[in-house]
Amino acid sequence: MKTQPTSRDVARAAGVSQATVSLVLGDKWRGRVSERTAGLVREAARELGYRPNLAARSLRLGRTRTALLVVPALTNEFFARVYTGAARVAAEHGFGVVLYPSPEGVGPARDPFASASAALDGVIASSMAADALASIRGSDLPLVMLDSDPGESGPAARVNLDIADGIRQVTDHLLGLGHRRFAHLASAVDSWTFQVRGRALDEALAGVPGAEVLTVPAALTVDAARQAAERALTGAGPRPTALICDDDILAAGACKAARRLGLRVPDDVSVAGFDDLALATALEPELTTVQLPAERVGERGMAALLDVLEGREPEAGDLPVSLVVRGSTAPPAR
Amino acid sequence: MKTQPTSRDVARAAGVSQATVSLVLGDKWRGRVSERTAGLVREAARELGYRPNLAARSLRLGRTRTALLVVPALTNEFFARVYTGAARVAAEHGFGVVLYPSPEGVGPARDPFASASAALDGVIASSMAADALASIRGSDLPLVMLDSDPGESGPAARVNLDIADGIRQVTDHLLGLGHRRFAHLASAVDSWTFQVRGRALDEALAGVPGAEVLTVPAALTVDAARQAAERALTGAGPRPTALICDDDILAAGACKAARRLGLRVPDDVSVAGFDDLALATALEPELTTVQLPAERVGERGMAALLDVLEGREPEAGDLPVSLVVRGSTAPPAR
DNA sequence: TTGGATGAGTTTTACGTATAACGTCCGACG
DNA sequence: CGTCGGACGTTATACGTAAAACTCATCCAA
Numbered sequence: 171m172k173t174q175p176t177s178r179d180v181a182r183a184a185g186v187s188q189a190t191v192s193l194v195l196g197d198k199w200r201g202r203v204s205e206r207t208a209g210l211v212r213e214a215a216r217e218l219g220y221r222p223n224l225a226a227r228s229l230r231l232g233r234t235r236t237a238l239l240v241v242p243a244l245t246n247e248f249f250a251r252v253y254t255g256a257a258r259v260a261a262e263h264g265f266g267v268v269l270y271p272s273p274e275g276v277g278p279a280r281d282p283f284a285s286a287s288a289a290l291d292g293v294i295a296s297s298m299a300a301d302a303l304a305s306i307r308g309s310d311l312p313l314v315m316l317d318s319d320p321g322e323s324g325p326a327a328r329v330n331l332d333i334a335d336g337i338r339q340v341t342d343h344l345l346g347l348g349h350r351r352f353a354h355l356a357s358a359v360d361s362w363t364f365q366v367r368g369r370a371l372d373e374a375l376a377g378v379p380g381a382e383v384l385t386v387p388a389a390l391t392v393d394a395a396r397q398a399a400e401r402a403l404t405g406a407g408p409r410p411t412a413l414i415c416d417d418d419i420l421a422a423g424a425c426k427a428a429r430r431l432g433l434r435v436p437d438d439v440s441v442a443g444f445d446d447l448a449l450a451t452a453l454e455p456e457l458t459t460v461q462l463p464a465e466r467v468g469e470r471g472m473a474a475l476l477d478v479l480e481g482r483e484p485e486a487g488d489l490p491v492s493l494v495v496r497g498s499t500a501p502p503a504r
Numbered sequence: 505m506k507t508q509p510t511s512r513d514v515a516r517a518a519g520v521s522q523a524t525v526s527l528v529l530g531d532k533w534r535g536r537v538s539e540r541t542a543g544l545v546r547e548a549a550r551e552l553g554y555r556p557n558l559a560a561r562s563l564r565l566g567r568t569r570t571a572l573l574v575v576p577a578l579t580n581e582f583f584a585r586v587y588t589g590a591a592r593v594a595a596e597h598g599f600g601v602v603l604y605p606s607p608e609g610v611g612p613a614r615d616p617f618a619s620a621s622a623a624l625d626g627v628i629a630s631s632m633a634a635d636a637l638a639s640i641r642g643s644d645l646p647l648v649m650l651d652s653d654p655g656e657s658g659p660a661a662r663v664n665l666d667i668a669d670g671i672r673q674v675t676d677h678l679l680g681l682g683h684r685r686f687a688h689l690a691s692a693v694d695s696w697t698f699q700v701r702g703r704a705l706d707e708a709l710a711g712v713p714g715a716e717v718l719t720v721p722a723a724l725t726v727d728a729a730r731q732a733a734e735r736a737l738t739g740a741g742p743r744p745t746a747l748i749c750d751d752d753i754l755a756a757g758a759c760k761a762a763r764r765l766g767l768r769v770p771d772d773v774s775v776a777g778f779d780d781l782a783l784a785t786a787l788e789p790e791l792t793t794v795q796l797p798a799e800r801v802g803e804r805g806m807a808a809l810l811d812v813l814e815g816r817e818p819e820a821g822d823l824p825v826s827l828v829v830r831g832s833t834a835p836p837a838r
Numbered sequence: 839t840t841g842g843a844t845g846a847g848t849t850t851t852a853c854g855t856a857t858a859a860c861g862t863c864c865g866a867c868g
Numbered sequence: 869c870g871t872c873g874g875a876c877g878t879t880a881t882a883c884g885t886a887a888a889a890c891t892c893a894t895c896c897a898a
Binding site (some may be wrong): 186187188189190193201202203204207226228229230231232 | 844845846847848849850852853854855
């Protein structure tokens, strides 16, 4: 358990002062230190395996190079991918990303900052983690919101997906195949990203003669979705010929429901998802779904936070999404 | 952007010295400070919204209350769950967990510590992330290994699943159904946890008359698994009647392969998975699989690290796993 | 010859916390 | 009456770093 060498140890080894070490290693020695001395310092640092003490640096600078990412659940592949993207960009800039332990994880957690064991420079939050937002707002930390209502004020920056366009693409695809009777398997979570889906669907169907849609909400699990979809497929009135799902997990439940009812996908009922998770190609038939650039969301989120921290203007504009047509959609049975 | 209050601000507000604040808030004031004064301090701290500066604390104490979790990929649900468990236990003890940005994430990353933006008190590492281990070993930080070879030396503690027993359970289940010709859809990743599966399978089949097994390796993606399974099901010799898969993702690929070849699961071929991911119940039929307590692995890992840090003996013994029989296995066609 | 200007460092200080070492006051005991 | 030991605090210091302020030559122009 030999203790880590400090900048003073390096200084001693190189025969200079601690300040010089700091200057050289901090890359701020343009005209202050000679090339030769700088070389000596770097040599000594490598020799000793010097690694700056980050606690000391943070204390001195008042910044921690750490961002908090608030997501509802990492076990949701989408958010795992968001994290991956954010962490990549962060690492490139010497930043770290810590996660807010989601409600499913730890108990009380009213205060994200109590649980964040690190001091923070900024926060990136998904609008799906609404419960944590109030306390974040109070902290006047730079805040980047992911996929959130552009109408709300507060965040320093916003990274949004063009969700409405995704729904438009799905709907056009299904309308093109000849579908008119839809069910909308909606997430029960009341968050902007899902509200938009509902509104966009209504808009896309408005003006299409004979088009109708039955909305069924469900929790974000396969089983809850299956039950909801069974209700939608067995309710009163003519059976919907296409199920538009807010999420691939819901779509998986929808497929299960269809099978259980003896309906074939896509022959008897078409199913469309949202997200393009790994799940989408694991199912048989593979899901027609809207592909979301999850890593890009994380990357843009972290980049926006860095922009805000350094006084730059964050990049604006929604991220595009694209429909991927696979085997779960087909013309309706005639 | 008002700056955070410091312990000195609290002291001023309470009319005491900074040291007293530190004593009271640090809960080490048994006979040193009067009940009344302690109350005043706590009041003032609440009033000002005082929050200790963690950088300063870390610098002073030389410990950071931060652990590094090294996993191959968070997008793998198993590891996302391991993280969740570890983070929960960590939070209960005022610790944080940072993740090693996996190779798929960031580029160079030879050195986990260069990318860890926080100073660390210890490391929890999955044996599946073998590439990162060398540099960790060099750092003489307390190391807890997850699901790793008990023969190897190095780690301060080890948290293992009883993988061999899981394979035994699957195999017994399938033998009981009457299967004799198996294919083993194995992970191409060369890590202890997968090696054990192979060995345990051989052991379980040794001595069973007529039992044979064909091993086919595949990368951990649905598509790679599908291709491998197609080879296994169409190769020379009699077709295997049961596929034992190292992972549910591989099992999903196996199911797809069967469908493509016009084989029904489980009527024509049985498929068994490993992990019990959400995927397992999303598929149709639902997967028979070995349920692994992923969160428990994370919890035990973090608990073991805390034990090591505080000089206690970490809890020993493998975590039990259990077979979940669902619809993807049945007696072989006769 | 004086007086900048420049190059090459060094000395010093502050960041906020935890804690060891040091004061006081007061009641009680010998 | 002295002094001894709690009870209740305070003062002082160290952790390792970054950077502002300072020193000290040397060189060049006026």
